[in-house]
Amino acid sequence: MFKNNLKIAIRNLLKYKFYSFINATGLAIGIATCLLILLFVQDELNYDKYNEKAGRIYRVIADMKLGGNSFNTTNLGAPTAEALVNDFPEVEKAVRIKHLGSWFVQYGDLSFKETNVINADSTLFDIFTIPLLSGNPKTALVKPNTLVLNEKMAEKYFGNENPVGKMLILNNRDDFLVTGVFKNIPSNSHFHADFILSFNIKHGDGNDYWLGNMMYVTYILLQKNFDYKNFEAKLPSVVEK
Structure with missing residues (x-):
């Protein structure tokens, strides 16, 4: 049949x-x-699901009013992260990320314009799952003028050399010490970085004021078993202070 x-x-x-x-x-x-x-x-x-703590990570968004217009923004003042950690026991960790745009990176005779360059606090590695292939995640971004780069950039600039301990010149003026190499961030992540620079914030440049240089994206890691909706309801008190 x-x-x-x-x-x-x-x-x-x-x-x-x-x-x-x-x-x-x-x-x-x-x-x-x-x-x-x-x-x-x-x-x-699967976006951002590579983060082992994905269910506890939140990006802080502010409702702003300017000239009679209301809008939402993720660009906040530098003190936001520290204030959230200090004022709310629900917040275990916080990290600030600042996108720096295009920077020139030089090592020896090699010089390229790189676009995925960010600043971040050392708590970045406590919140996001970004494994370091070399270097110590606890100390890699603690000191000023230090940076970590991903494995793709490590190969691009250093070939088979170990980048840790080497110096890179950024924007033809600043020397940065390489303190680690991190695994390439997956493509299905909402943010990417080839170079992560430590913060070097000087008093008096506006970064220590709430409305000064609002260029920081703040992420928080909530404690386990906390209801984020109850926590969200408390957030306006930060602005009132």
Whole structure:
């Protein structure tokens, strides 16, 4: 029975080649589209899931009013992170990230314009899962003028050399000590960095004021088993202070 049905199907395919081609093409396109949609959905659902503490990490957003217009922003003043840790026991850790735009990076005769350069507090490694392949995550970003770079940049500038302990010149003026190499951040992450620089904040430059240099994105790590909605309701008290 099956053999006869197969013969009939083949005969019809050969007899109506044009329509068979259209049907086969449509089926192939349909299957390919479904697979692409599934891959897209899977990628979206896995965004930032590489972070082991993903369920406890939150980005702080402020509701602002300016000139009668209301808007949301993730760009906050430098003191936000410290205030949240000090004032709320629910907050275990906080980190500030500042996107620096394009910087020139030089090592010896090599010099390139790099676009994924950020500042971050040393608590970055306590909150996000960014493994260091070399260096100490507890101390890598503690001192001024230190940086860590990803494995792609390490190979680009240093080849087979160990970058840790070497000096890079940034923007043709500042020497930065390489203190670690981190694993490339996955593509399905909402932020990326090739170079992570320590903060070197000087008093009097506006960074220690709430409304001075609002260029810091603040992330917090909540304690285990805390309801984020109850915590969210307390946040306006920070502004009132």
